[in-house]
Amino acid sequence: MKKLFLIFFCIPIVAFAQKTTILKGTVKNKEKQPIENVSVKFGNTGTTTDESGNYSIRIPLNEEITIIYRHVSYKPFTKKITAKSRNGIRFSPILSLKIEKLETIVVKDRKKEAQGIIKIDANKAKNIVGPNAGVENVLMTLPGVNNNNELSTQYNVRGGNFDENLVYVNGIEVYRPFLIRSGQQEGLSFINSNMVQNINFSAGGFQAKYGDKLSSVLDITYRKPREKATTVEASSLGGSATFEGNFLNNKLNVLTGVRYRDNSLFVNSKQIETNFRPRFTDLQSYISYDFSENFTLSYLSNFSMNNYNYQPISRRTRFGTVADPLELIVFYQGKEENNYLTLFNALSAKFEANENLSFTTTVSSYNTQEEEYYDILASYNLGEVDANIGSEDFGEVDFAQGIGSQLNHARNDLDALINNIQIRGSYKKNRQQLDFGVKYQNEDIRERIREWEVIDSLGFSVRPPNSSGNNQPYEPFEGPIIPFQNIREDNNVQIHRISGFVQFNERLFWNDNEVWYNIGVRAQNWTVSANGRNSKNQTIISPRAQFAIKPSWKTDMLFRFSGGWYSQPPSYRELKDFYGKINENVKAQKSIHFVAGMDYSFDMWERPFKLTTELYYKDLSNVNAYSVDNVRIRYRADNVTTAFAHGLDVRLNGEFVPGSESWVSLGYLKTEENIDNRGNISRPSDQRLKFGILFQDYVPNLPNLKAYLNLVYNTGVPGGAPAYADVYQFQERLRDYKRADLGVSYIFVDANKRYQKGFLSNFKELTAGLELFNMFDIQNAITNTWVRDVYSKTQFGIPNFMTGRVLNFKLAMKF
Structure with missing residues (x-):
């Protein structure tokens, strides 16, 4: 070394x-x-x-x-x-x-389109309205990208789950906390949209230079400052401050941002009455120093602290049908205190040997320290509502169908340290380019799990599934009273990974047709040591290819094809089963992926437009099946499942309003899995239809008054199953997800409108606006709460509704 x-x-x-x-x-x-x-x-x-x-x-x-x-x-x-x-x-x-x-x-330059990459304007990521404004907020308007949780920045891509997405910042892979189980606990995304310069996104068929995941790549580049400036933003949800500048004869470039967020405004709009103030803070810096014209050293750091203190008081939810309405009333005691502290540091050195050859060496370290503590007692009454319009008790509960209580306890601690070093190189000559790299990574994860649940229904303690029978009152029951579920594990896991890639691409002409192709291969070798047990040494090889052609037609069209054998070696979460036990011999999930796409650029109303269409198919094997509860993913930790996903994505973007880009997205998806040869069922991410609109407008006579509309419609996904239940018996879907967010802003000062004197002369930019989230106040459900009734042997799925209509004021200034 x-x-x-x-x-x-x-x-x-x-x-x-x-x-x-x-x-x-x-x-x-x-x-x-x-x-x-x-x-x-x-x-x-x-x-x-x-x-x-x-x-x-x-x-x-x-x-x-x-x-x-x-x-x-x-x-x-x-x-x-x-x-x-x-x-x-x-x-x-x-x-x-x-x-x-x-x-x-x-x-036109069609390099990104040929690679199947969507390039997103960084300013759009900052301005588009949404509960979690930023890069992920824009992604969720794209076809093939789905999310039914406005409090989460996680997203599913073409039938995959949250853990199948790669996220890079300046070529460095970034991570998120392990124990978060609810979107309202997530807080801030790693990506600070005020520091972003370039946003590139691929929904599948990506190149070998990107890592070993199955679904998508989000490639973010932070900018180098070109001037000294400070940007401050404030709203009812929190605020941020970003400082940028050049020093030491423009050799030292500093970009630093601090953010604070308080989700109380959203949480207080939900049906559960709480004493609740989730607060999230992070500090992020990107610093680079040019030692010479061909050698640059850069440093990226992130410090994030999420404090989630939750004390529920009561809940009242009505559901069912008009003819058979039901009402759940819950009274709570206890509280939940969760803390997530993450630290990330990365040091990169870039050396340009000449105009053709360059090398980048990166050393990074990620540490997360997480505590999940709660004791919550919920006493519930599930009743039938009087639906007789002529009754004096119309709308009141007239019969208690189920009465019970539930006590949940957890004392979970996790400490994870991920260190890696990688060397990447690139050689360019004329229209050819060779990229290569090697990476070593060590993961040290230590977790203590103490989690149990006791359920009482009509005075009877509900025993866990597959327990010994209870024939009371005919026979006396002499067994002990045990929790419905009880997990007690201490896990110490070490994972060592060595991976590398090489890829070659070339741009050339075939007759008068422009052609671009890329071929490459990735490989990874890893071993797992879990609680003193060592796994077998495992290796995967992942060949990938892309081909694009732009015919010399009068019509501006581009056709592209991509695919390969993609593999995803297991992470710590994938090694852990429903009961918290580690299976160190879990294999990599594999997917044969095919993508065929077309871009058609044209003029309409004398303005530019582009229609993008992609067909895709994934054949998955060695699948590690999972269940989803809010944003918590629990794996089976085996490889006994096969699956497939196929669909169609269509996107039309252009200047529907002169000078402002907007788009309309439509996606169709079908994904199913076969667990242990029991037959095909829908996967948790089987969201059949997606429709999204991202629209920008302004007042013609007052162009500084702008409006933004973000509209999403998703059909419902399978609603999950009660803990430890057979998913083949629970395939009912949640209701469709419908949401519209509207934002209006006025630009007082910007690059085109500066003042030489007066109060406004102190600003380089000044914008104020109002945002209306969920403007139609639609009740969207993210999961079900399952209430068990011993008397009728029935389990009821009560929808957990998301946020209601919320008004937010926003102010942004740069000076």
Whole structure:
């Protein structure tokens, strides 16, 4: 290891000894917007700008050269440069648009589309209204992405669950706490939308450079500051402050954000009366230092603290049908206190050997310390409601169908430490690119589980399933009174992983048709040590490929195909079964994935639009079946299940209103599983139909007054099952999920509207607005509470409703 770091830090010394230096900069247009794919060339040496307009090219010392900047939409720009020092030169030209109009030729960069990646505007992630405003809020309007819980930032993609999604920030994989079982406990997403520059999302068929998961990739890039500024946001739900700036001759770049959130406004709109104030805080920093033109060191850190204190008082829920209405009344005693403390640190070093070859080394550490403590006694009365309109007791409970109580206890502690080191490289030459990397990761998880539940119905203690029979009153019962469920485990798990990848992509022309392809393979080897038992050494290999073609037609269309053999080695949660026991020999879940897509770009109402369509199919084996309760996933910790998922995603986006991008999404999904050869049943994520609208508008005579509409309709998913019940007997679905959020904002100050004097001259940006969540006050259910009745041997599923209508005021300023 010492030799490795010695070689790594000595490479820049060798580079400096060469008789060349680095010319770098950012190419922009007159609106100060970066321009991608600008050709930067002198002689036979050249490069192109990236999606942020940045370029870097090595030039000779003490020699006059002529640099030419070319782009199909802009006038060429020429600059003569003589480098006098090895310290490097920075030059950022401004290009002017061509005046001539091209009638029949449309040239666009389609790299992201060819890769099956959706690129999302970072400003949209900050502005779109939603209970959890941010990147995930925008994702949930896309086809194939589903979530029935507005208090959660987790999402399902094309039939997968929350644990099957990869999330990267600046190329570093990020994690979330382990013990969270309810969306209202989650708090803040790791991603701070005020720090984001680029958002790329793939719903399947992604490249080998991304990790070993089955469903999706969210690839986030934090920005490097270009000015000193402070942004402050405040609302009824909390606030945030973000500071950014450049120091030490623009070599040191600092971006720091602090956020605070209080979900009391949402929780108080629910049917359960509580003393409840969930508070969440995090501090995040991204710092980079340019030691030279070809060596940069960056540091990413996150500190997050979630305090969840919950003291329920009472609940009243009416359900059933008009002809047979029922009412559940619950009175609570006790409270719940949960704490989640997470720490994340990552150090990255990027070295550019030349304009073609670069390396990045990253060392990261993630630690989560979690406590889940509660003692809650619930006494309930399940009654039949008088539905006779002519009755004096109409609407009142006239018969108690079930009376009982339930005591839940937990003292759960978890401490997880995940450390890894990875080295990635990239070699580019002309239109070819080779990417490769290797990663070592160690996971140390220690958990203490003390969790039990006692149920009483009509004075009888309900025994757990599969327990010995009870023939009272005909025979006296002499067995002990035992909890309905009781989990007592101490787990100490160590996981060692070595993974790597290599992939090659090329852009070329076949006759007059533009073609792009990518082929690659991933591999991972891992071992598990659980409570003194060691697993077998396991290895998976995951080949993947992508192909896209843009025909030379007058109609602007692009066709793409992707797929491969995807594998997901088990995480700690997947090793743990319903009873908290660890099965260290759980195998990787596998999926053969096929995706066929088409992009059709066209003009309508003299404005640009794009229709995107994708068909997909997943054939899954070695599946580790699971159940979902709110956002808590519990696995069977075996591989006796097979499954499949197929569907269609359609998205139309464009300027429905001039100058503002909006979109309409439609998704169809069917996913089923076969557990231990018992036949196909719907998976917990089988959400057949999804319809979403993300719409932006403004007042024509008052363009600074803007409106945002976020509308989602999802058909219901299977409602889950009572604890330890047979899922084959519980396949009823929850009601459809329908939600509309509306936001109105007014821009007082921005880049196009500045003041030279007066109070408003103190701001670079100033915006105020109102947000109306769940504007139609629709009762959406996330799960069922199961009430057991000993007398009738019946279990009733009472829907747990989500948040009602909530009004929020929001203020944002930058200075």
